[in-house]
Amino acid sequence: MNKRLVELARMAQARDRAAPPVVLLHGPTGTGKTFAARAVMRWARRTSPPMFPAYIQSFRIGDRENSMLSLFADEASFDERGERARARIGNLITADLLVIDDLGNERNPPATFEAGLASLLDQRKEKNRPTWIITNETRGDLLNKYGARNFSRIVNAAEVVKITGRDRRIHA
Numbered sequence: 001m002n003k004r005l006v007e008l009a010r011m012a013q014a015r016d017r018a019a020p021p022v023v024l025l026h027g028p029t030g031t032g033k034t035f036a037a038r039a040v041m042r043w044a045r046r047t048s049p050p051m052f053p054a055y056i057q058s059f060r061i062g063d064r065e066n067s068m069l070s071l072f073a074d075e076a077s078f079d080e081r082g083e084r085a086r087a088r089i090g091n092l093i094t095a096d097l098l099v100i101d102d103l104g105n106e107r108n109p110p111a112t113f114e115a116g117l118a119s120l121l122d123q124r125k126e127k128n129r130p131t132w133i134i135t136n137e138t139r140g141d142l143l144n145k146y147g148a149r150n151f152s153r154i155v156n157a158a159e160v161v162k163i164t165g166r167d168r169r170i171h172a
């Protein structure tokens with residue numbers, strides 16, 4: 001496990017105010033970013049007192065509760081779907097640690113996504129709750145896709161942890 005990630009996980013557990021509000025886990029496909037984040041979440045649930053982490057993917061087909069793109073699209077609806085989305089987003093705001101996986105998978109984020117993400121990050125920062133964002137997008141892509149407001153919140157506010165190595169999915 002990446003040593004810095006372990007330190008950042010401990011800082012989150014201690015509610016350390018010096019912890020960066022956003023951790024950007026960056027690296028090529030297959031290097032173990034999701035694996036590492038899931039290991040940290042398992043550890044977090046077993047600490048004393050236990051932490052309540054949350055995990056969501058940026059875009060996921062057929063699973064609206066676990067797809068940020070869908071949640072932000074549903075958020076403003078006055079029907080039951082909107083109700084569910086708002087409840088889920090509420091949980092994402094208060095989770096002790098939030099892992100947003102695969103930022104960039106949604107390809108062309110609509111305005112609801114940009115605004116929703118910025119608001120989510122602001123509310124979490126205000127509560128001193130760290131957000132870990134996993135992506136293999138470059139800085140330039142992040143700026144182009146999510147706009148200056150999100151770039152400021154994601155990249156400028158973040159400690160970047162680079163995950164390197166080989167694609168572990170390649171069967172050797």
Ligand SMILES: Nc1ncnc2c1ncn2[C@@H]1O[C@H](COP(=O)(O)OP(=O)(O)OP(=O)(O)O)[C@@H](O)[C@H]1O
Pocket residue numbers: 001027028029030031032033034035036102136168169
């Ligand atoms: N430290 C590890 N020990 C053993 N297996 C690992 C380790 N890290 C990752 N793996 C395995 O390697 C594969 C790729 O890991 P993972 O899915 O975490 O990559 P990723 O960086 O999230 O890739 P992507 O950017 O495509 O989402 C998975 O099958 C995972 O179980």
Ligand SMILES: [Mg+2]
Pocket residue numbers: 033034035101102
């Ligand atoms: Mg992954």
